[in-house]
Amino acid sequence: MSDKTTGLIHHPYTPPEGFAAPQPGVFKASTVFFPNVAAMRSREWKDKTGYTYGLHGTPTSYLLEERLATLEGGAQCLLVPSGLAAIATVALSLLKSGDEVLLPDNAYGPSKALANGELKDWGITHQCYDPMDPQDLARRIGPRTKLVWLEAAGSVTMEFPDLREQLRICRAAGVLCALDNTWGAGLAFNAFELGDGQGVDISIHALTKYPSGGGDVLMGSIVTRDPQLHIRLKLTHMRLGLGVGMNDVEAVLRALPSMVLRYREHDRTARALARWCQGRREVAQVLHPALPGAPGHAHWQALCGAEEGKAAGLFSVIFHERHSAAQVDAFCDALRLFRLGYSWGGPTSLVVPYELAGMRQGWPAHLARGTLVRFSTGLEAVEDLQADLAQALDALA
Ligand SMILES: Cc1ncc(COP(=O)(O)O)c(C=O)c1O
Numbered sequence: 001m002s003d004k005t006t007g008l009i010h011h012p013y014t015p016p017e018g019f020a021a022p023q024p025g026v027f028k029a030s031t032v033f034f035p036n037v038a039a040m041r042s043r044e045w046k047d048k049t050g051y052t053y054g055l056h057g058t059p060t061s062y063l064l065e066e067r068l069a070t071l072e073g074g075a076q077c078l079l080v081p082s083g084l085a086a087i088a089t090v091a092l093s094l095l096k097s098g099d100e101v102l103l104p105d106n107a108y109g110p111s112k113a114l115a116n117g118e119l120k121d122w123g124i125t126h127q128c129y130d131p132m133d134p135q136d137l138a139r140r141i142g143p144r145t146k147l148v149w150l151e152a153a154g155s156v157t158m159e160f161p162d163l164r165e166q167l168r169i170c171r172a173a174g175v176l177c178a179l180d181n182t183w184g185a186g187l188a189f190n191a192f193e194l195g196d197g198q199g200v201d202i203s204i205h206a207l208t209k210y211p212s213g214g215g216d217v218l219m220g221s222i223v224t225r226d227p228q229l230h231i232r233l234k235l236t237h238m239r240l241g242l243g244v245g246m247n248d249v250e251a252v253l254r255a256l257p258s259m260v261l262r263y264r265e266h267d268r269t270a271r272a273l274a275r276w277c278q279g280r281r282e283v284a285q286v287l288h289p290a291l292p293g294a295p296g297h298a299h300w301q302a303l304c305g306a307e308e309g310k311a312a313g314l315f316s317v318i319f320h321e322r323h324s325a326a327q328v329d330a331f332c333d334a335l336r337l338f339r340l341g342y343s344w345g346g347p348t349s350l351v352v353p354y355e356l357a358g359m360r361q362g363w364p365a366h367l368a369r370g371t372l373v374r375f376s377t378g379l380e381a382v383e384d385l386q387a388d389l390a391q392a393l394d395a396l397a
Contacts (some may be wrong), residue, residue, distance in 0.1 A: 023254060027058040028246040046234060055243045064249050065221075067256060068211070071186040072203050073193055074223035076230035078237050079244045083182055083206020086220030087111050090178050090202055091147070093236035097123030100144040104131035104161065105361055106154030108180060128361055132295060134165040141173045150200065151180040152189075152303075153289050153296065156354050156374050157367060158316055160289035160296030163303060164195050171198065176229075178202035183312045185210045185345075187263050188304045192225055195303075201229060208343060210263050210312070213255040215346025217248045262379065266313025266345070269377040269385065274315040276386055282323060282393055284368035288315035295366045313377035314344055316354075318370040327396055328353055328371040334392035337380055344376030349385055351375050 001007035019025075032051040034040040045052040048062050057065070065077035080086045091114060095101055101119065103112060105128040115126035125144070130136040131154055141148070148170050153160045163179075170177040181191050181203040187210075192199035205211070207219040222237075224230040274288040289300035290311050304310040319328050332340060338351040354372045357363065377385065 023250075024060065024063055026246050026250045027060045029054040029058050032058075045238070046231060055241065056238070058246060060246045060249050060253070061244065064253050064256075067253070068186075068205070068207075068221045069223050071256075072181065072205065072221075072223040073186070073190045073199070074203060075225045076223065076227065078222040078230075078234060078242075079207075079249070080220045080222065080237070080242050081244055082218045083180075083204065083208055083220040084108075084110050084114075085242065086204035086206070086222050087149075087180065088114055089222060089233065089237055089240065089242065090204060091115075091119060091124075092240065093233045094147050094176060095119065095124045098144060099146040100125045100127065100142065101147045101149065102126065102137065102140055102145060103128050103149045104151050104154060105129065105364075106131050106157050106159055107149060107151050108155040108182075109359060111149065111180070130364075131159055131161045132364075132366065134162055134169055137166055138169045138173075141169070141175060145173070145175050147176050147178060149178050149180065151183070153183050153300070153312070153314075156316060156359065156372065157356070157364070158287040158289055158294070158296075158314065159364075159366070160300035160303075162296075162299045163189075164198065167194055167198050167200065168196075176201045178204065180204055180206075182206040182209055183314070184304075185259070185263055185312065187260060188310045188312070191223075199225065201226065202233075207252055209345030210259055210266075211256055211345075212248075212252045213259065213262055213345060213347075214251065215343065215348060217251050219244055219248055219252060260309065263312070264309035265379055266377050267311045268308050269380075269382045270313040270315050270375070271308070271311070272382050273375065273377065273385060273389065277315075277317050277389070280393055282319055282396055283317045284320045284370050285318040286315060287317070287367075287372075295364075312344070314374065315377075316372055316374040318368045318372050321370045323371065323396060325353075325355075325371045328373060331392050331396045332373060334395045335388055336391075337385055337388040338375060347379045349376065349378035349380055 043050045045056040069077040127140050129140050177200045179191050179200040191203040203223045205221045274286050277283050277286045338349045341350045356372045
């Protein structure tokens with residue numbers, strides 16, 4: 001090389017092959033090299049037989065996609081920058097002006113906001129159905145319905161719907177069914193085999209929660225079993241220019257092997273604390289699908305079984321109406337280990353007070369009146385978390 005700069009870029013050394021270690025290498029790229037023009041022209045970005053451009057994947061992202069598809073019992077996977085981006089990509093891919101999408105009334109809030117915002121502006125209507133009444137879903141499906149979202153358990157209020165019946169209704173109507181599977185994480189139940197050979201068409205997952213597990217990564221996945229549906233979604237994914245950073249992909253790959261253990265521990269702690277909260281006089285209702293009497297408990301038990309590791313580390317409590325919203329805010333402020341913050345699935349326990357009245361079409365009959373607080377359990381010792389709840393509840397009294 002006549003120039004040192006060129007020599008630094010086009011260096012002849014290649015490392016020996018055969019390196020093996022527990023974690024895969026991290027391949028980062030925008031540009032991908034082709035050996036010749038013929039290869040450049042013929043390489044297909046839609047399948048995973050080669051590499052064309054970083055946006056369409058590197059060995060690192062292919063690996064995570066395959067592991068997630070396997071985890072969820074699907075066949076194909078797309079990675080997107082967040083769980084919400086997964087929800088939006090599905091909507092943008094499958095809906096056009098004049099179509100309608102149905103959402104459970106307890107859906108993840110920003111999913112409803114998307115329907116009320118961009119989708120509405122683009123002439124796509126939506127209705128919210130009662131997640132606990134499959135017949136309400138059946139009644140709302142019409143000729144313009146092109147997509148039904150399912151969520152189990154529901155965000156914030158934790159109702160576990162009759163997923164099998166909801167799916168049967170969608171199948172009978174010939175409507176595509178997408179599940180927000182963040183809560184189940186591919187561990188509590190198998191979204192693609194819900195019984196009687198039935199499964200959802202699409203499972204999205206906020207990898208931000210349990211798969212990454214550190215509270216430090218944002219990513220989402222879209223898993224399918226039908227290659228044609230996958231290609232439809234992939235074309236939208238490509239046209240929207242969605243990509244993920246390979247350092248983040250590596251962080252998820254690193255955390256995946258411990259996910260089952262972490263999920264079980266989050267679950268064990270949440271159930272213990274939820275049961276303990278049931279005995280507190282300040283609390284009118286505890287919402288966790290594993291608690292007998294909680295909304296949808298029987299559906300959860302029928303689908304997931306009762307053992308530990310089959311529920312996420314989330315539960316909500318509704319305080320007795322005698323406690324004002326301001327007092328409940330003060331309770332949240334008084335917590336020391338439970339930190340105020342959104343998301344879940346990381347090492348730190350989190351708490352968020354919600355104003356339920358503005359989130360639902362009406363106050364559901366199965367929920368007590370009062371101020372709702374949602375807890376997500378981290379990986380701290382359960383007795384320390386219980387002591388934290390106790391000191392903040394005692395201050396409330
Ligand atoms: C049920 C559910 N789905 C999707 C998301 C969106 O995930 P992200 O924060 O990665 O956009 C969240 C986030 O809290 C969620 O709780």
